Amino acid sequence: GKDPNPGGQTEGSKWQKPRLSRKSLMKCCLVKWIIASTTQQGPEWDSSDSDLELSMVRHQPEGLEQLQAQTQFTRKELQSLYRGFKNECPSGLVDEETFKTIYSQFFPQGDATTYAHFLFNAFDMDRNGSIRFEDFVLGLSVLLRGSVTEKLRWAFNLYDINKDGYITKEEMLAIMTSIYDMMGRYTLPSVRDDSPFEHVEKFFQKMDRNRDGVVTIDEFIETCQKDENIMASMQLFENVI
Amino acid sequence: MAAGVATWLPFARAAAVGWLPLAKKTMPKPPVDNSSRSDEILYVNVSGVRFQTWKNTLDRYPDTLLGSSEKEFFYNEDTQEYFFDRDPEMFRHILNFYRTGKLHYPRHECIQAFDEELAFYGIVPEIIGDCCMEEYRDRKKENQERLAEDTEANEAMDAPLPPHSTSRERLWRAFENPHTSTMALVFYYVTGFFIAVSVIANVVETVPCRPPKGSVKELPCGEKYQLAFFCMDTACVLIFTFEYLMRLFAAPSRCKFMRSVMSVIDVVAIMPYYIGLVMPENEDVSGAFVTLRVFRVFRIFKFSRHSQGLRILGYTLKSCASELGFLLFSLTMAIIIFATVMFYAEKGTKGSTFTSIPASFWYTIVTMTTLGYGDMVPNTIAGKIFGSICSLSGVLVIALPVPVIVSNFSRIYHQNQRADKMRAQQKVRLARIRMAKKGTTNAFLQYKEDRDRDSDSTALCVKNKSAFEHQHHHLLHCLEKTTNHEFTDEMTYSELCMTESVGFRTSRSTSLSSQQGAQNNSTGCCPRRARRRAAMRLANSTVSVSRGSVQELDTLHVKTTSIPPQTRSSLNAQADDLKLNCGEQDFTAAIISIPTPPANTPDESLPPSPAPIPGILRNTRATAYTHDTVKISSL
Numbered sequence: 001g002k003d004p005n006p007g008g009q010t011e012g013s014k015w016q017k018p019r020l021s022r023k024s025l026m027k028c029c030l031v032k033w034i035i036a037s038t039t040q041q042g043p044e045w046d047s048s049d050s051d052l053e054l055s056m057v058r059h060q061p062e063g064l065e066q067l068q069a070q071t072q073f074t075r076k077e078l079q080s081l082y083r084g085f086k087n088e089c090p091s092g093l094v095d096e097e098t099f100k101t102i103y104s105q106f107f108p109q110g111d112a113t114t115y116a117h118f119l120f121n122a123f124d125m126d127r128n129g130s131i132r133f134e135d136f137v138l139g140l141s142v143l144l145r146g147s148v149t150e151k152l153r154w155a156f157n158l159y160d161i162n163k164d165g166y167i168t169k170e171e172m173l174a175i176m177t178s179i180y181d182m183m184g185r186y187t188l189p190s191v192r193d194d195s196p197f198e199h200v201e202k203f204f205q206k207m208d209r210n211r212d213g214v215v216t217i218d219e220f221i222e223t224c225q226k227d228e229n230i231m232a233s234m235q236l237f238e239n240v241i
Numbered sequence: 242m243a244a245g246v247a248t249w250l251p252f253a254r255a256a257a258v259g260w261l262p263l264a265k266k267t268m269p270k271p272p273v274d275n276s277s278r279s280d281e282i283l284y285v286n287v288s289g290v291r292f293q294t295w296k297n298t299l300d301r302y303p304d305t306l307l308g309s310s311e312k313e314f315f316y317n318e319d320t321q322e323y324f325f326d327r328d329p330e331m332f333r334h335i336l337n338f339y340r341t342g343k344l345h346y347p348r349h350e351c352i353q354a355f356d357e358e359l360a361f362y363g364i365v366p367e368i369i370g371d372c373c374m375e376e377y378r379d380r381k382k383e384n385q386e387r388l389a390e391d392t393e394a395n396e397a398m399d400a401p402l403p404p405h406s407t408s409r410e411r412l413w414r415a416f417e418n419p420h421t422s423t424m425a426l427v428f429y430y431v432t433g434f435f436i437a438v439s440v441i442a443n444v445v446e447t448v449p450c451r452p453p454k455g456s457v458k459e460l461p462c463g464e465k466y467q468l469a470f471f472c473m474d475t476a477c478v479l480i481f482t483f484e485y486l487m488r489l490f491a492a493p494s495r496c497k498f499m500r501s502v503m504s505v506i507d508v509v510a511i512m513p514y515y516i517g518l519v520m521p522e523n524e525d526v527s528g529a530f531v532t533l534r535v536f537r538v539f540r541i542f543k544f545s546r547h548s549q550g551l552r553i554l555g556y557t558l559k560s561c562a563s564e565l566g567f568l569l570f571s572l573t574m575a576i577i578i579f580a581t582v583m584f585y586a587e588k589g590t591k592g593s594t595f596t597s598i599p600a601s602f603w604y605t606i607v608t609m610t611t612l613g614y615g616d617m618v619p620n621t622i623a624g625k626i627f628g629s630i631c632s633l634s635g636v637l638v639i640a641l642p643v644p645v646i647v648s649n650f651s652r653i654y655h656q657n658q659r660a661d662k663m664r665a666q667q668k669v670r671l672a673r674i675r676m677a678k679k680g681t682t683n684a685f686l687q688y689k690e691d692r693d694r695d696s697d698s699t700a701l702c703v704k705n706k707s708a709f710e711h712q713h714h715h716l717l718h719c720l721e722k723t724t725n726h727e728f729t730d731e732m733t734y735s736e737l738c739m740t741e742s743v744g745f746r747t748s749r750s751t752s753l754s755s756q757q758g759a760q761n762n763s764t765g766c767c768p769r770r771a772r773r774r775a776a777m778r779l780a781n782s783t784v785s786v787s788r789g790s791v792q793e794l795d796t797l798h799v800k801t802t803s804i805p806p807q808t809r810s811s812l813n814a815q816a817d818d819l820k821l822n823c824g825e826q827d828f829t830a831a832i833i834s835i836p837t838p839p840a841n842t843p844d845e846s847l848p849p850s851p852a853p854i855p856g857i858l859r860n861t862r863a864t865a866y867t868h869d870t871v872k873i874s875s876l
Contacts (some may be wrong), residue, residue, distance in 0.1 A: 076280075080280055080297075083295075084248040085248070087248065087340075087341075088248055088249070102249050103249075103253060105246050105249075106246070106249075106250070106253045119256055119259070122259070136252070139255075140251075140252065140255050143255040143256065143258045144255050151258055151261075152262070154258065154259070155258060155259050155261065155262050158259045159259075175263075176263070179260065179263070199263070199265070203263060220262070224262055229264070229267050230261055230262055230264075232267070233261050233264065233267065233268040234258070234261060236261075236268050236270070236271055237254060237255055237257060237258055237271065239271065240251045240254045240255050240271075241251050241255075
């Protein structure tokens with residue numbers, strides 16, 4: 001039959017004495033705990049076991065030759081990169097939390113976690129929640145050794161949060177807010193609440209040719225190629241590795 | 242985590258490309274990086290164990306030895322590697338720090354050795370990882386405490402009295418360290434005896450004695466032999482008062498002394514007697530007087546000066562004050578709770594002994610400490626149930642803080658044992674040092690004999706002395722020539738001292754440790770020979786070695802006077818104008834001394850050589866020199 005909710009969902013109606021039906025009994029935490037501790041440790045056992053397994057899973061990257069073919073790095077560079085990567089992440093995978101921690105170390109004054117989240121998604125191309133060495137190295141290859149168009153494409157991919165090929169104002173606002181968050185509170189002049197919004201407006205004015213409220217990849221690349229400041233600055237990070 | 246940050250920085254910089262399209266201003270130029278990109282493997286040879294690592298690994302920490310250009314000093318061109326003459330076991334940990342960014346402390350290693358290695362490689366110990374930091378800190382603190390109390394013990398116990406010590410200082414020292422002089426020891430035992438006598442008298446005077454003639458009632462002995470006990474009490478109190486006044490007089494800081502625990506105990510022990518004298522024989526105050534007599538039992542605490550164990554116990558209780566406080570507090574809480582419960586549980590029964598809650602306190606205490614006298618017993622079932630819970634919880638509450646107190650006591654007791662052992666070992670050490678001193682000087686004197694005999698300073702290959710000894714002896718010889726005086730040995734000097742006991746002039750001492758200078762009068766010479774510490778007396782040289790800055794190694798003090806240059810042969814003759822400084826001199830061997838003194842003092846490193854004393858006057862020769870390989874220290 002109908003069992004009254006012991007929590008008393010109905011407001012205003014008379015308080016009904018909770019009846020001891022089976023369903024309500026099962027909702028009681030004490031009962032749940034007793035049942036859980038007395039039943040066989042079957043499902044819990046397995047889950048903890050599988051947790052153990054997951055942590056021991058090791059990811060092996062593709063072979064050196066394949067990576068050499070896919071990226072623009074030399075063999076020695078790849079070796080050096082992998083040694084550093086493996087030293088930091090012995091399991092071969094970087095999950096999002098670790099990534100956020102690492103990236104936040106470089107921006108101690110502000111909060112870099114949101115931007116790190118977007119960055120993580122930009123690197124994690126197959127969307128499995130962790131960056132493997134291949135993703136890492138492919139991303140770096142584009143950023144450091146790729147052509148200007150490739151770099152711009154990568155940037156577009158970063159801004160396009162839902163990867164649907166269009167940058168909307170909301171997406172851009174999110175990105176901009178996260179970038180301004182990295183600055184922290186103590187800046188000169190101080191970051192006003194609408195600074196990101198203003199910045200987004202300026203961006204859209206520049207990029208959105210057809211004023212449809214979104215920026216497509218072609219608009220983006222075209223506009224950037226026309227801007228000589230941007231083109232000049234693309235060469236800046238060539239020598240990072 | 243410097244390593245991690247360094248690895249990821251290029252990645253973070255690369256990701257900055259994402260900001261470029263959004264930038265409001267132009268980007269700054271990147272820094273020029275001139276360092277060679279290619280990574281190479283470095284070879285590090287530590288006492289034969291070869292380590293190899295990437296150059297980048299070492300470069301992670303540029304403010305350490307291995308990460309900076311300082312390691313170039315250790316580069317061996319022939320073998321193309323960096324050679325360190327250090328412990329390879331420790332180096333393993335150091336290198337792992339570079340590799341992983343975490344420094345671990347190996348638990349089986351000596352803390353000082355580890356610290357030295359860290360200091361050598363330029364690594365601050367603060368970066369030890371959390372996993373090992375606690376252990377490291379604990380060991381370090383323990384080591385420091387041990388060193389502190391060892392040096393303290395050394396200084397306190399055997400420090401010689403400064404010669405200017407007033408009688409007051411001597412008196413105080415006699416009181417604090419009874420074994421320094423026989424008088425003090427006698428006094429120590431006498432006071433101990435009288436404390437015992439006093440305590441026993443207090444105890445015995447309450448024992449019922451046979452009733453005196455003509456009476457049936459038994460009297461306590463105190464009333465039967467009232468006069469005898471009174472005399473004994475008076476004697477004891479006189480002794481204690483005398484002791485207290487002497488201590489008060491001798492104390493360096495009277496206020497501090499009066500505030501100290503022992504002094505308070507002394508006062509409390511003797512005050513009742515005086516108050517009893519002063520107080521009139523009044524019925525009203527006799528009750529108070531009786532109470533005062535109770536305080537006489539405090540005399541037993543005076544024994545704590547005589548017994549180290551008692552002092553340790555007192556110190557333990559003091560250091561466990563918080564645990565004891567906790568015990569007391571929790572007990573009080575439990576007593577109140579259970580007393581209340583028992584009272585209300587037993588309220589109804591007729592003739593119940595639980596008349597009130599405070600009355601139930603007694604029951605609760607007796608039950609919780611599992612005494613169970615049985616004078617108050619619950620009758621109701623509820624009472625019995627709560628009574629059993631009470632006794633069970635009592636055991637628990639009392640058992641909890643006790644192990645803490647016990648472990649504290651054990652630690653302090655062992656510390657004291659160690660201090661005693663150190664003191665005993667000191668005597669052996671001193672004996673060895675004396676032997677070493679003798680050996681070295683004899684070696685040098687032998688060298689001089691040979692030299693004079695052969696008149697050829699290079700013909701010394703008869704004795705197989707090392708290059709070190711040769712150079713050392715040459716150095717001492719240079720010093721002799723500088724000051725125009727010669728070294729000699731104890732026998733010669735002491736014999737001279739004895740023969741010159743009459744007609745000494747006040748010795749003019751050129752010593753730089755002037756504290757021992759001016760006061761040294763001639764009469765002080767030979768009686769001082771009775772001092773236990775070896776006094777090496779050297780005639781014939783103005784060499785005086787001031788106390789070099791040697792930590793924890795004794796220095797050789799050679800006190801000399803200005804004496805006109807004499808050859809050895811003239812020592813046999815009685816020289817009237819021989820001024821010998823036979824003052825109070827303390828000699829200790831210098832094993833390694835760092836030169837801080839002015840010009841005419843030598844540094845003596847003494848390689849011990851177990852040779853018999855070549856008494857110059859006797860002209861004996863040691864037949865064979867066997868040199869120990871120990872060069873530096875025989876400590």
